[in-house]
Amino acid sequence: MQVIVGKNPKAVGEMAASLFIAQLLRKPDSVLGLATGSTPLPLYEALVRARQAGALDASRAVTFNLDEYVGLVPEHPQSYCAFMWKHLFADLGFRPEQAHLPNGVAGDLEAECARYDAAIDAAGGIDLQLLGIGHNGHIGFNEPDKAFSHGTRVAELTSSTIEANRRFFASEKEVPRRALTMGVLTIFRARGIVLVVTGAAKADITLAMAEGDITPEVPASVLQLHPNTVLIADEAAAAKLRR
């Protein structure tokens, strides 16, 4: 795992954006894996600025998001689909068929998970996957567990993740309890991975993920084995790294 440290979240966003811009210059029809949450926002803002400056053309890109809540229609303001259109897709001029998210209101969720993995495969696999990391080391909604998960699946959210996501909902009761998420193996199969992490509150998990034991108890630790992962952290999140 290559580690790059930026001064602050904006610098992290700009560095991560350059990797995505370079990817699209090399391969305009890249398949990109994307994430929601607070950490990618400076990156998405940088991509939008790049497009406005004429430095980014994503018109041939295809995207697959990591996850979506079960039970929220795409139009729900807290759905990850709505998040992506608000913060990135609309400003990049995306057509609906470019962007893929798991369907959290599918009648048969298991079949939807299989369909999602098949759609990723049919697109040729993910060229560059963006990840954030939860305070407990989760990637996507792959929470600490006894084994690394495989393909896209239905995941139960842990109480700490429900609490962390509560800030986006009127009350804790409204936070969905389940999500569809790419599995750890789905993520691991991406040809390149960019993991962004910012803030002092994530210094301990950044250390555990990058330098600790490789264990499903810290799902992101598996990225130490990935041949092409770049961790971009701000100084606060990287403060405890030793290597």
Ligand code: F6R
């Ligand atoms: C988002 C996702 C999550 C987040 C993680 C960090 O699609 O899959 O794993 O990346 O919870 O979230 P933030 O960036 O809000 O701290």
